[in-house]
Amino acid sequence: MVRLLAPTALVLWGAAASLASAQTDPAARAASLLGQMTQDEKLTLVHGDLPLFVQNRPGDMILAAGYIHGVPRLNIPPLKETDASLGVANAGRKDDDATALPSGMLLASTFDPNLAYEGGRMIGKQARQKGFNIMLDGGVNLVREPRNGRNFEYLGEDVLLAGTLAGQSIRGIQTNRVLSTVKHYALNAQESGRHILNAVIDPAALRESDLLAFEIAIEHGQPGAVMCAYNKVNGPYACANKPLFDIVKTDWNYKGFIMSDWGAVHATADALTGLDQESGEQLDKQPYFGDALRAAVASGQVPQARLDDMVRRILYGLASAGVLDPQTDAGALNTAADAAVAQREAEAGIVLLKNEGGVLPLAATAKRIVVIGGHADIGVMSGGGSSQVVPIGSTSFPAPKWGPPWGPGEVFHPGAPLEALKAHLPGASIAFDNGADPARAAALAKGADIAIVFAAHWDTEGADAALTLQDNQDALIAAVAADNPRTVVVLESGGPVFMPWLGQVEAVVEAWYPGSRGGEAIARVLTGEVDAAGRLPATFPASLDELPRPKLDGEGMSETANLDAGTPFEVNYNIEGADVGYRWYERKSHKPLFPFGFGLSYTQFRYEALKVAGGRTLTATFRVTNTGTRAGIDTPQVYAAGTGQMRRLIGWGRVELKPGESRDVTVTADPRLLASFQEIAKKWRLAAGAYRVTVGRFAGDVALQGSARLEAASLQP
Numbered sequence: 001m002v003r004l005l006a007p008t009a010l011v012l013w014g015a016a017a018s019l020a021s022a023q024t025d026p027a028a029r030a031a032s033l034l035g036q037m038t039q040d041e042k043l044t045l046v047h048g049d050l051p052l053f054v055q056n057r058p059g060d061m062i063l064a065a066g067y068i069h070g071v072p073r074l075n076i077p078p079l080k081e082t083d084a085s086l087g088v089a090n091a092g093r094k095d096d097d098a099t100a101l102p103s104g105m106l107l108a109s110t111f112d113p114n115l116a117y118e119g120g121r122m123i124g125k126q127a128r129q130k131g132f133n134i135m136l137d138g139g140v141n142l143v144r145e146p147r148n149g150r151n152f153e154y155l156g157e158d159v160l161l162a163g164t165l166a167g168q169s170i171r172g173i174q175t176n177r178v179l180s181t182v183k184h185y186a187l188n189a190q191e192s193g194r195h196i197l198n199a200v201i202d203p204a205a206l207r208e209s210d211l212l213a214f215e216i217a218i219e220h221g222q223p224g225a226v227m228c229a230y231n232k233v234n235g236p237y238a239c240a241n242k243p244l245f246d247i248v249k250t251d252w253n254y255k256g257f258i259m260s261d262w263g264a265v266h267a268t269a270d271a272l273t274g275l276d277q278e279s280g281e282q283l284d285k286q287p288y289f290g291d292a293l294r295a296a297v298a299s300g301q302v303p304q305a306r307l308d309d310m311v312r313r314i315l316y317g318l319a320s321a322g323v324l325d326p327q328t329d330a331g332a333l334n335t336a337a338d339a340a341v342a343q344r345e346a347e348a349g350i351v352l353l354k355n356e357g358g359v360l361p362l363a364a365t366a367k368r369i370v371v372i373g374g375h376a377d378i379g380v381m382s383g384g385g386s387s388q389v390v391p392i393g394s395t396s397f398p399a400p401k402w403g404p405p406w407g408p409g410e411v412f413h414p415g416a417p418l419e420a421l422k423a424h425l426p427g428a429s430i431a432f433d434n435g436a437d438p439a440r441a442a443a444l445a446k447g448a449d450i451a452i453v454f455a456a457h458w459d460t461e462g463a464d465a466a467l468t469l470q471d472n473q474d475a476l477i478a479a480v481a482a483d484n485p486r487t488v489v490v491l492e493s494g495g496p497v498f499m500p501w502l503g504q505v506e507a508v509v510e511a512w513y514p515g516s517r518g519g520e521a522i523a524r525v526l527t528g529e530v531d532a533a534g535r536l537p538a539t540f541p542a543s544l545d546e547l548p549r550p551k552l553d554g555e556g557m558s559e560t561a562n563l564d565a566g567t568p569f570e571v572n573y574n575i576e577g578a579d580v581g582y583r584w585y586e587r588k589s590h591k592p593l594f595p596f597g598f599g600l601s602y603t604q605f606r607y608e609a610l611k612v613a614g615g616r617t618l619t620a621t622f623r624v625t626n627t628g629t630r631a632g633i634d635t636p637q638v639y640a641a642g643t644g645q646m647r648r649l650i651g652w653g654r655v656e657l658k659p660g661e662s663r664d665v666t667v668t669a670d671p672r673l674l675a676s677f678q679e680i681a682k683k684w685r686l687a688a689g690a691y692r693v694t695v696g697r698f699a700g701d702v703a704l705q706g707s708a709r710l711e712a713a714s715l716q717p
Contacts, residue, residue, distance in 0.1 A: 026316050033324075034311055034312050043289075045311055046278065046314070047068070051066070051067050060131070064090075065089070065136055067080055086513075087101050087515075089389055090389060091390050092408075096130070100391055100515040101122075101389075101516075103382075103494060106350070107169075108155040108162065109348075109535055119341060120137070122341045124178045127178045134224075134323075135173050136181050140154065140182060141188050141229075142154070142580050144189040144573065149462065149465055151459065151495040159580075161537055164216060170220070170223045174322065178323070180221065181225045186199075186206070186210050188229035190554070191558075196569070198233075198569070199234070202574055204677045204678070206573075209578040214248075224320055227261055230263070239261065240267065240269075240270040255313065255317075257310070258276045259278075264279075265284045265288050268293050268296050271306060277314060342516040345515070347521045347533075350522065351512075352599060352602075353594055362526050365449075370431050370448040371417070371452050372435045374453070374456040376416060379519065380515070380518035381410065381413075383458075384399065384458065384461060388408060392414075395412045396409045402463055403460050403558065404462030404558055405561060407460065415520055417519040418430070421523045423523070424524070425527065435473070441453075443483070450486050450488060451486065453480050455477065457469055457492065459495060465494075477504075487505040492512065492513060493513075496539070497540075531601055536599060540592055540594040548573075548575040549575065579646050585699075586699070587646050596699040597697065597698035598699075601628075602628075602632055603628030605624055605636070610695055612706040614711075617710065618650065618669040618708055618710065623665075626659055626661050633654065636652065637651075638651045638652060639693070640673075640693045642689055643689055649673075651668065653666075653667065671686050675713075683717060686713040690709050
């Protein structure tokens with residue numbers, strides 16, 4: 001039996017307990033250290049540098065995201081921070097090898113917490129091997145805006161999926177005595193104008209959506225720190241937002257610290273709202289938590305107790321993650337072994353969206369194959385920005401003009417799909433065309449047994465991107481498909497894209513940004529050596545008119561050197577409120593291009609024997625059977641809703657079955673997923689009554705249905 005428990009019960013899923021249970025109690029350890037510190041030592045820990053801007057750098061300062069001086073006499077080490085999300089970011093460091101995990105969207109497509117944990121454990125190990133003890137990981141912002149240039153770092157549009165996988169990734173990182181953050185708190189849902197926009201939303205709706213994803217991630221992963229976002233939320237900046245900070249520290253009883261994003265602090269008084277640490281102070285207009293904070297404490301503007309609380313929380317976060325423990329030898333870097341972790345993840349998350357005429361898996365009888373476009377002869381695309389990982393052997397191209405004015409440009413990770421396909425299909429003749437001339441590519445494809453077009457769509461931090469494929473690739477696909485109906489399209493994108501040619505091609509594969517050895521993973525899925533197992537973590541819209549905001553607020557505002565440039569504006573998230581993604585589509589009765597949770601397999605599955613029990617929460621049990629002729633992986637999804645609610649994912653099973661094999665799946669719902677948040681009472685309210693339950697292959701699919709009654713309940717926040 002496969003059993004998916006409520007999120008709070010998943011903390012031990014996949015491995016032994018985290019090293020956060022250190023030799024001594026973190027709270028006692030933090031209090032003891034705090035009591036021994038001088039005022040200068042306390043102030044040392046609450047602000048830090050961006051090493052690139054530091055002259056006369058200490059010998060142990062790595063050119064990376066951040067550095068905060070330690071307190072040697074108390075064995076508090078310097079805090080060496082690396083950008084993360086997809087590995088140990090290393091753009092700008094020469095000859096610094098690193099393993100690139102697949103994008104967050106691909107990880108979310110696996111629906112597999114174990115893979116999230118394993119990936120986190122691997123990159124946490126690499127961080128230690130490179131000398132870091134803090135990873136700026138744990139991106140859990142929901143995909144409210146499909147054009148968001150940073151969606152590739154995040155984990156989709158669903159609260160439970162995003163929170164669960166982020167928490168497991170954080171937990172994996174912290175087994176290495178490396179602290180992980182969770183970020184960007186909160187509503188960092190677009191890059192356009194991210195430093196000046198005000199995200200407006202009803203507080204209860206925020207609790208039921210984005211904040212619940214953060215809460216679940218914190219419960220699972222116990223991150224040492226929360227990183228606040230650039231944007232404003234209902235007025236105040238996210239890094240000076242007392243209502244947001246009170247939720248974390250008081251309602252959720254979080255004992256770690258809140259650090260700023262780089263360039264997100266606006267005043268020394270931000271300490272009074274609950275911000276505990278200023279990061280990369282050179283990007284702020286002035287250092288606010290150094291001498292200015294010292295003066296504010298001396299004058300009484302900031303109480304000494306507030307400074308002590310800031311330091312205590314930092315020490316707690318470090319102690320709970322094991323950063324203050326004796327550090328054993330991390331061993332030598334082994335990128336070949338680590339890349340195998342990335343490849344397993346990629347193979348599990350590549351999504352088969354269309355497959356007509358049995359074109360996939362690639363038939364062994366296909367003797368002439370043409371591969372076209374997408375730099376498939378070089379490598380696989382990756383997303384841009386602070387999370388950028390550049391393994392040795394990567395290839396870079398200049399960024400388009402609409403991108404931000406920093407970073408290495410468009411990076412392709414080594415591991416060309418073309419060479420991988422040749423290795424896996426030795427009996428076939430495989431030709432390549434770069435796709436620059438659609439007519440030439442179409443002529444080459446004409447008469448081939450199969451044409452495979454690779455389409456790359458670059459997304460990056462600092463700018464949002466249209467959902468149309470860049471560089472005239474739609475025309476390329478249409479031209480090839482017109483001359484060869486057996487055309488397969490492999491998309492490498494950070495998020496959803498439009499597909500005007502969908503009816504002209506036989507197969508579509510969403511490979512996302514598949515990371516190190518991504519070309520090998522793509523080849524193994526295309527040839528059927530592994531099943532197509534991924535399921536979409538975000539809805540693919542058919543048109544902009546379906547979105548809550550068809551016109552992107554702040555459209556065209558790519559980030560400039562002046563972070564605060566432009567006229568401030570509001571983004572109204574009250575349009576959809578808590579009904580993010582597939583819930584919005586259900587509310588508006590829209591039919592998307594592809595729904596949340598969708599994905600095909602190379603075999604078939606049957607669901608039956610649903611039993612639903614109620615009471616304090618919902619429990620659903622059902623049977624999954626592989627009715628096909630080959631082994632495969634399925635992800636049946638369970639959705640539920642009370643009267644007047646849009647359905648919400650309450651759990652799923654991920655089952656690998658041989659032909660004819662059956663397995664029972666049991667899902668138990670976290671009651672918060674079925675409740676409404678009462679803002680005045682600061683509690684969740686679960687209404688008594690009948691709740692409908694559906695089991696399906698994707699959001700909106702109803703293979704099985706049932707209902708059960710729940711008791712009224714009031715739940716703590």
